[in-house]
Amino acid sequence: MTRTATAAVRTRAQRVPDPTPLFWITKAVSTAMGEAVSDFSIHVLPPVVAVLCGFALFVIALLIQLTRRRYIPWAYWTAVGMVGVFGTMAADVMHVALGVPYAVSSAFYAVVLALVFLVWWRLERTLSVHDITTTRRELLYWAAVVATFAMGTALGDLAAVGLGLGYLASIVVFAVVILIPALGYRFAHWNSVFCFWFAYVVTRPLGASVADWFGKERVDGGLGFGEGWVSLVLVLLMVVLVCAMYLRSPRRTQAIDVQS
Template sequence: MMSAPHPTLRRAATKVPEITVLFWVAKVLTTGMGETTSDFFVRLIDPVIAVGIGFVVLVIALAVQFTVRRYIPGVYWFAVVMVSVFGTMAADVLHIVIGIPYVISTAFFLIVLATILVLWYASEKTLSIHSIRTPRREAFYWATVLATFALGTAVGDLTAVTFTLGYFASGVLFAVVIVIPIVAFRWFRLNAVVAFWFAYIVTRPLGASFADWMGVSRARGGLDWGTGPVSLVLFAIIIVLVAVMATSGRGATRALAPFGILEERNSTADG
């Protein structure tokens, strides 16, 4: 009987990074950058044109990501950044341009996300990100990522604007919420894949809320640093993190190590 491939070899075939400290830091920063970058360009030029440009660049970024045969930090995180920017634009357009309330858009994107996850599991029998080794699984993965960004944007605006918590209070709220899957996994045996996607979704409103707080005017409860400057600073930090990931390989300290360990075990079973 043929033995299962070594986990390291299986990981090398995947198109996504390991779950490390740098992964979560970069993820939160991309959510913040996507929020402020979207706001900057939507207000700088016509929103329809901005969304169109964002969509074109997103398609290019994903096309490159699908073309490469392994995880390449620069390629992968550029795609994540563009998903963040376009996902923010998609959620904002529903409210600002079409006038759909955040409650409705939140419910809509929640249904979209749930539908994608159900179809993904029905097709592949796994939602583990460490099983992303085929074009179809990768397509499901990026569809899920896009839906989480759009949902997170709507949820963040829902708490900050509709529920009038403001951006800083919303950021604190989501900082508390993101602890839930960590505690539930570590002490209450929450499934690792469920815990991962729970935390992944929450990173969106977490990063976006604090980025909005830094960028918006004082009249809106922010620090008034400007969405443009905040976007540039976040972009610079992201570039540094990606460079570190590219040069250090997978040597970064794991964050929530049990997530990664169990994900690897799950991926071995996924085949």
């Protein structure tokens, strides 16, 4: 970083986690959990009530995260989990309630995500998750996260249902697709920001396909364990992973040079 006599160094806390292996494991579990919990809630509650409750919990979780001012695992991953639940509901509402085809909703959310990135870039000149140190950047980050979850849900449904691949085949397809940014970054030196968001989008349909495969009835192409049991197992797994973060990750801050 450039240091001059007129530069003031100010330390700000990083508000979101770095993309470590534990981050990616937890992110994949959160996407599966969001799918399972969303589907289960729709079946045990009237759909309108389930969606309203999902939205209310999503707003509460996000407000808690935004008031932390630094990365705290339980607050961040609670927000991610509720984004997973409500993002699934948002994509499902477009298809089930409004009759929008999966291909159209996938394209719609892709455009929304592109617009979020465009606004983010024009305002901040960076899309890096390593620089989420202000409220504005964090709001843009969460807007992108919500769009990726909705888009990923629509893509997963498009593959499994719209294209007739089924859940198991969809798992294989998205597992292969998610290797593209990983290999591109590792061997072809692709841009790290592009690879991060590429992988971030694909974890959603991959995790959702896994949850559906375990939870859906056999007649629908699943293993028939039930969405309630799958939801419970994934929620408990999320708790274990977040606890592991507290054991492994000390509090970290990020120093930023601010030109006067």
